[in-house]
Amino acid sequence: MTGRRTYGSYNDGCASAHALDMIGERWALIVVRELLLGPKRFVDIQRDIPGIGPGPLSQRLQELEETGVVERRLLPEPARVTVYGLTKWGHGLEAVNTALSLWAVQSPRLPLEADMGPDTLVLAMRAHARPLAAGSPDRTVALKLTDSRTTGREAVAYLATLTSTGSWIDKTAVIDGADAEVSSTTRAWKNLIIGGAVLDRAEDITSSGDRKAVQALINATKL
Structure with a gap:
């Protein structure tokens, strides 16, 4: 990151200090968070991070590219658009995002009433x-989330796999064959996962298939 001093230039050889040189700037780790579930176009990243302007976003992406965290590539035909994604090394930052989430959820000032985007909510899960x-x-559950912060956007699809050895959720384009399918706004789903709401009383949520599978997903991922 040219043009500014780093912790190393102050003779601080600490690896965590070096990490902050790479991802400690405002918006940097939030940009990384938005790419953890897959590549996105510039306009999609800006849309998914309320408050960031095109200038700061361009700067953060450039810096993250220079440090080897983010890579830019052109999708083949018929899409032929430029997207930004994390490198293999950059994906290691999900562990950092998880650790920060587990730590910050204990904060008495956590903004529980604030909205979350689909990817952000799934990363919390x-x-x-x-x-x-x-x-x-x-059990498997197909989860479709519509962003409550904006209107007119398509739902984002995820597939949750729940087993006695572990549970995980991935973004997907194919959701056929799941035990259950649930559609929700992010606000309503957040109320279940973080706010402690009850599925049977929830609004803006529809489901089909095995209702017990949907409840199992909530039980396995709620705070």
């Missing part, structure tokens, strides 16, 4: 995901 109880049947 991944951070807190737990295995099912021993002997429980494996």
